[in-house]
Amino acid sequence: MSGRLVSSGIRLPKYVAGDGRLDLMKISLSSHAQRQTLQRIYRQRSQHRQFHVSPSQAAKSRFDSPKSEKDESRFAAAKSKKNAPQSTPEPNAAQDQGEPRVTRKEVKRERTKILLEQREQKIRELEAQEKERLEQEKQEEERAEQERQELKRLVKEQLGLETENPAKEEKSRSEQSSNVVRKIFFSGVASAGALVLWEMWRFAYSTEPLNDQKFSPFEIVDRQQVSPTAFIVTVKPVVSRLGGLASQWKLAWLETLQHKLAWEGTWAVEIKQPELQVARDYTPLPELDVLRATNEYDTRGRIELFQLLKGLFSPQQSIPTFKFLIRRTEGGEVSSWLSRRKVGDTIELRGPHQSFNVVARAGYKEAEEPKRVVFLAGGTGIAPALQAAGSLFREHGQTLKKMPQVDILWANRSKEDIKTDNPVIELLEKLKEMSRGKINYVCVVDEEGRFITANDIVAKTQITPPRKSWFWNSSKAESTRSKDDVNCYYHSSKHLITSAGEDYEKVDGENPRRQCACPVGRPSFKNLLMVSGPEGFNNHFAGPKYWADGKERQGPVGGVIGELAKKYPSLASDWLVLKL
Numbered sequence: 001m002s003g004r005l006v007s008s009g010i011r012l013p014k015y016v017a018g019d020g021r022l023d024l025m026k027i028s029l030s031s032h033a034q035r036q037t038l039q040r041i042y043r044q045r046s047q048h049r050q051f052h053v054s055p056s057q058a059a060k061s062r063f064d065s066p067k068s069e070k071d072e073s074r075f076a077a078a079k080s081k082k083n084a085p086q087s088t089p090e091p092n093a094a095q096d097q098g099e100p101r102v103t104r105k106e107v108k109r110e111r112t113k114i115l116l117e118q119r120e121q122k123i124r125e126l127e128a129q130e131k132e133r134l135e136q137e138k139q140e141e142e143r144a145e146q147e148r149q150e151l152k153r154l155v156k157e158q159l160g161l162e163t164e165n166p167a168k169e170e171k172s173r174s175e176q177s178s179n180v181v182r183k184i185f186f187s188g189v190a191s192a193g194a195l196v197l198w199e200m201w202r203f204a205y206s207t208e209p210l211n212d213q214k215f216s217p218f219e220i221v222d223r224q225q226v227s228p229t230a231f232i233v234t235v236k237p238v239v240s241r242l243g244g245l246a247s248q249w250k251l252a253w254l255e256t257l258q259h260k261l262a263w264e265g266t267w268a269v270e271i272k273q274p275e276l277q278v279a280r281d282y283t284p285l286p287e288l289d290v291l292r293a294t295n296e297y298d299t300r301g302r303i304e305l306f307q308l309l310k311g312l313f314s315p316q317q318s319i320p321t322f323k324f325l326i327r328r329t330e331g332g333e334v335s336s337w338l339s340r341r342k343v344g345d346t347i348e349l350r351g352p353h354q355s356f357n358v359v360a361r362a363g364y365k366e367a368e369e370p371k372r373v374v375f376l377a378g379g380t381g382i383a384p385a386l387q388a389a390g391s392l393f394r395e396h397g398q399t400l401k402k403m404p405q406v407d408i409l410w411a412n413r414s415k416e417d418i419k420t421d422n423p424v425i426e427l428l429e430k431l432k433e434m435s436r437g438k439i440n441y442v443c444v445v446d447e448e449g450r451f452i453t454a455n456d457i458v459a460k461t462q463i464t465p466p467r468k469s470w471f472w473n474s475s476k477a478e479s480t481r482s483k484d485d486v487n488c489y490y491h492s493s494k495h496l497i498t499s500a501g502e503d504y505e506k507v508d509g510e511n512p513r514r515q516c517a518c519p520v521g522r523p524s525f526k527n528l529l530m531v532s533g534p535e536g537f538n539n540h541f542a543g544p545k546y547w548a549d550g551k552e553r554q555g556p557v558g559g560v561i562g563e564l565a566k567k568y569p570s571l572a573s574d575w576l577v578l579k580l
């Protein structure tokens with residue numbers, strides 16, 4: 001500790017005045033050492049009776065010490081006033097005797113006042129600092145923005161874009177905004193259009209003019225008696241009351257369906273007798289226009305799209321019609337009722353019900369060699385024969401190279417059934433001409449004593465008896481071959497026995513094609529021997545069908561053909577016998 005020597009020889013600290021009084025302003029008892037010092041001073045004062053400060057007063061002065069130099073004088077004055085009456089009057093302190101006494105409260109108030117002023121000062125300083133900081137930040141941002149703008153300008157210059165023409169910039173800005181408005185407008189129009197089309201599509205499909213769930217009305221537009229017992233009725237869908245685009249759409253849809261069905265094989269629809277609430281199957285005759293379409297359009301997808309677009313936009317919409325060849329059976333519930341219907345009457349149809357996919361079984365365009373198809377038709381059974389021939393023509397009509405040879409043997413009771421003006425005969429003739437003889441037909445009439453015989457079948461199928469050789473029993477070889485049947489739904493005779501004639505499996509209302517399970521890339525297309533007519537006719541030639549699990553199934557081949565298969569093993573191995 002630094003100090004001064006007084007006359008008494010005692011070294012005094014710096015806060016002891018020359019006259020021996022304590023200079024309270026210089027006392028700071030912040031440490032233990034200082035407290036020790038104060039105690040020592042007190043002891044010295046009691047020894048020399050020269051000092052007037054008690055240890056408690058000294059300790060108090062620690063708290064009373066002013067915080068800044070500015071307040072020091074004021075504080076010292078107040079302190080001296082306060083201490084004046086307590087201290088012993090000194091010869092040189094006579095001048096203070098007349099001053100008023102300062103209370104402890106006043107000191108405290110003064111001190112609080114000073115502290116408040118200090119705090120306010122501090123707040124003002126902080127506010128000033130904050131303001132300065134914000135000002136700096138703002139300046140920084142402005143500088144950065146300027147730099148950005150400058151950079152943009154430089155980039156535009158580098159890319160060769162105009163920057164100096166504000167009018168141009170303004171123009172391009174307005175063009176951009178008008179483009180945005182245009183885009184919004186057109187996308188709105190497109191969405192509305194799509195919505196309308198979607199609704200139309202839903203409407204068209206929700207109420208198809210022909211579907212296999214419920215009966216739809218059709219109007220008889222033509223009726224032609226072709227023999228004493230057989231007649232042809234032509235019907236068209238009743239959709240006109242829907243009017244406008246919706247009915248156009250429906251007609252186009254029906255026309256597309258007609259094309260699709262004609263391409264795929266045999267199919268029928270049910271016709272309802274409303275008084276008795278019973279229905280029977282009838283087979284639509286193929287439409288020549290539909291069959292001819294094959295020469296113009298080669299793919300299924302294109303023709304469907306074409307039909308739909310044509311139907312939608314052609315002002316004179318052709319209305320698709322269906323023709324049925326019906327024989328009135330005496331006492332028959334539906335056929336008799338139908339025979340009494342006139343032009344303008346309405347009948348109800350449900351379907352289509354597809355059966356055999358003739359093209360898949362006999363061969364698509366990719367078949368290695370053309371196959372043969374022989375059809376034994378009795379009476380109205382000619383309708384599925386025409387469908388089968390038509391679908392093969394649709395598949396191969398363009399080149400006819402891979403087109404199977406189709407031979408139809410048509411048996412009728414009376415000569416009147418095969419008159420030349422009979423539309424069915426006209427249709428057969430037309431197909432023969434269009435296919436350049438690939439589709440052929442022969443008519444036999446009971447009245448003339450001519451029937452379909454086993455020899456006719458052998459001649460048309462061109463099957464040959466097994467060759468007999470002294471070193472090789474070929475009949476044995478052929479019968480072995482017939483057992484090596486492929487395990488394929490379309491091309492296996494074994495599968496056919498249990499088949500219910502559903503080549504188009506129903507899945508979710510759709511009729512997807514079944515898959516050929518022959519070795520990949522080598523479908524074993526088969527020759528087809530098809531039998532279609534009244535039950536007795538079918539049983540006579542191919543044997544009866546049988547019922548299982550609620551469905552009528554093909555059953556084993558019997559009758560005339562079954563007998564032939566025993567003599568001609570190739571009939572069993574190379575031919576599929578389909579009963580319609």
Ligand SMILES: Cc1cc2nc3c(=O)[nH]c(=O)nc-3n(C[C@H](O)[C@H](O)[C@H](O)COP(=O)(O)OP(=O)(O)OC[C@H]3O[C@@H](n4cnc5c(N)ncnc54)[C@H](O)[C@@H]3O)c2cc1C
Pocket residue numbers: 268280281282283284324325326327328329330331332333334335336380383580
């Ligand atoms: C897939 C398929 C397609 C067909 N396509 C055609 C076609 O294009 N054209 C066509 O004309 N036919 C077709 N038919 C046949 C047709 O479905 C009917 O079977 C035929 O028209 C006779 O029906 P119906 O109601 O007139 O006679 P039904 O009432 O069924 O009577 C049939 C026979 O049984 C007799 N009969 C009826 N009730 C009795 C009784 N109580 N006692 C004794 N005998 C009785 C009748 O006299 C009649 O000979 C097709 C059949 C199928 C399965």
